[in-house]
Amino acid sequence: MANVPSDLKYAKSHEWVRLSGEVATVGITDHAQHELTDVVFVELPALGRQVKAGEACAVVESVKTASDIYSPLSGEIIEVNRAVADEPGLVNTEPWAGGWIWKIKLSRPEELNTLLSADQYVALIGAA
Amino acid sequence: MKRTPLFAAHQRLGGKLIEFGGWEMPVHYSSITDEHLAVRHAAGLFDISHMGEVWIDGPQAEAFLNQVLTNDLRKLAPGHGQYTLMCNEQGGVIDDLYAYRLGPAEYLLIINASRIPNDVAWLQEQLSRLGPRAGVRLQDASEATGALAVQGPRVAAFINAGFPGPLTGGAAVGLPTELKKNQVARTQFAGRQVWVSRTGYTGEDGFEIVAPGEVIEAVWNRLLELGRPHGLKPAGLGARDTLRTEACYPLYGHELDEATTPLEAGLGFFVALTKGEFIGRPALAEQKLKGVSRKLVAFKMAGKSPPPRPGYAIWSQGAVAEKIGEVASGTQSPSLGIGLGMACLPAQFAQPQTPLGIEIRGQRAAALVVPKPFYRKPD
Numbered sequence: 001m002a003n004v005p006s007d008l009k010y011a012k013s014h015e016w017v018r019l020s021g022e023v024a025t026v027g028i029t030d031h032a033q034h035e036l037t038d039v040v041f042v043e044l045p046a047l048g049r050q051v052k053a054g055e056a057c058a059v060v061e062s063v064k065t066a067s068d069i070y071s072p073l074s075g076e077i078i079e080v081n082r083a084v085a086d087e088p089g090l091v092n093t094e095p096w097a098g099g100w101i102w103k104i105k106l107s108r109p110e111e112l113n114t115l116l117s118a119d120q121y122v123a124l125i126g127a128a
Numbered sequence: 129m130k131r132t133p134l135f136a137a138h139q140r141l142g143g144k145l146i147e148f149g150g151w152e153m154p155v156h157y158s159s160i161t162d163e164h165l166a167v168r169h170a171a172g173l174f175d176i177s178h179m180g181e182v183w184i185d186g187p188q189a190e191a192f193l194n195q196v197l198t199n200d201l202r203k204l205a206p207g208h209g210q211y212t213l214m215c216n217e218q219g220g221v222i223d224d225l226y227a228y229r230l231g232p233a234e235y236l237l238i239i240n241a242s243r244i245p246n247d248v249a250w251l252q253e254q255l256s257r258l259g260p261r262a263g264v265r266l267q268d269a270s271e272a273t274g275a276l277a278v279q280g281p282r283v284a285a286f287i288n289a290g291f292p293g294p295l296t297g298g299a300a301v302g303l304p305t306e307l308k309k310n311q312v313a314r315t316q317f318a319g320r321q322v323w324v325s326r327t328g329y330t331g332e333d334g335f336e337i338v339a340p341g342e343v344i345e346a347v348w349n350r351l352l353e354l355g356r357p358h359g360l361k362p363a364g365l366g367a368r369d370t371l372r373t374e375a376c377y378p379l380y381g382h383e384l385d386e387a388t389t390p391l392e393a394g395l396g397f398f399v400a401l402t403k404g405e406f407i408g409r410p411a412l413a414e415q416k417l418k419g420v421s422r423k424l425v426a427f428k429m430a431g432k433s434p435p436p437r438p439g440y441a442i443w444s445q446g447a448v449a450e451k452i453g454e455v456a457s458g459t460q461s462p463s464l465g466i467g468l469g470m471a472c473l474p475a476q477f478a479q480p481q482t483p484l485g486i487e488i489r490g491q492r493a494a495a496l497v498v499p500k501p502f503y504r505k506p507d
Binding site: 064 | 435
């Protein structure tokens with residue numbers, strides 16, 4: 001059974017979005033962390049940075065590869081999760097909670113409509 | 129892509145299959161870290177069937193091989209092997225390999241998968257120069273032969289049960305665990321002849337088994353069955369790379385290539401300059417006399433940083449920083465929890481404690497040259 005919370009929105013590049021007013025918390029999905037296996041380093045985006053939807057804004061490194069993480073939405077990076085800088089394994093153990101990576105103040109909330117629902121993400125990853 | 133005889137086993141075990149030098153091989157089954165730590169603390173089982181096996185025999189086999197390889201084969205009694213290199217006329221490395229003396233005039237070379245065509249062509253060319261009555265027979269058995277490596281401190285607890293039959297050739301021992309490091313013996317498995325050597329590429333105790341392709345899967349399954357109660361796990365190419373990097377073992381194509389000599393790679397111990405003539409000897413003797421202008425170093429990241437990876441630029445530190453080389457091998461060490469790597473740098477930067485800057489995504493992260501190896505197994 002797929003671990004894909006129904007209250008989140010998803011990008012095709014395997015990021016999730018939890019919305020709270022005009023602020024979105026972003027992380028990578030359980031499917032993504034499972035593909036990466038052991039995360040050894042997270043490069044957080046710079047605070048205050050303006051990002052556009054689809055832009056690479058963080059890097060998650062496993063033993064074998066460095067993977068770009070893309071911002072699902074446009075806006076300003078207002079908070080980053082220092083905990084994953086100190087303990088990169090949180091991305092593996094708590095992808096939906098403690099492993100969040102950054103928070104963004106949305107500049108174009110209408111972009112939320114371009115993201116996938118949980119059902120659509122489940123279909124994308126081919127999980128029943 | 130090519131597949132080894134263990135491909136079905138990899139699929140059954142849930143191996144994550146990737147392309148590696150034209151082969152479809154497992155990079156991991158559970159995770160690189162998990163498998164790496166299994167080898168360090170218990171045992172890991174690796175498919176190395178993609179590697180090459182070349183049999184050489186005949187009255188002139190020793191003389192021929194001693195002429196194309198750098199280490200001195202005369203040191204080997206039957207049942208003994210040695211790490212050695214094959215060089216071109218300039219002293220550049222064509223391959224690094226293991227040479228085993230199986231009998232008085234019978235040898236087995238274990239060569240890198242990526243170099244099989246190069247090595248066999250080179251050996252055949254050198255052999256043809258000796259003329260028709262060379263007294264040497266060469267057979268490339270790579271396609272028909274499988275191999276596996278079983279590595280870790282717990283291997284000695286279960287390996288003997290895998291090969292209960294008498295040991296009938298090579299080193300005169302009664303059981304695989306009586307083999308000393310680099311010794312090899314012949315035994316049987318499922319009615320076929322197999323060779324068991326006490327060697328490996330991980331820095332741990334372990335064995336490598338060379339067997340006909342038709343029986344290697346049965347050997348694999350038997351060792352898994354015997355080893356699981358002792359913590360044995362199948363291990364993929366990812367862990368193989370992190371383990372050998374921690375042990376500072378070179379990988380052809382990274383620390384070694386045709387433009388690098390064994391002396392530059394710190395492998396002078398395996399170059400017997402006084403044994404007589406061999407291909408590359410004059411160039412290597414001159415290099416030894418003059419001193420190498422570049423050297424393979426080991427380095428550790430100075431603190432928390434992304435891992436160093438092959439190809440990243442390396443900069444000197446100080447008033448005028450300049451680019452001095454590139455990472456040859458690099459990873460986040462699962463055993464030591466720090467980024468580490470190897471690189472060939474100008475000799476003046478080879479002293480331990482030399483500060484370096486590793487360029488990672490446009491920023492330079494501090495690193496320090498350290499003595500080799502990073503990891504040594506506890507006695």
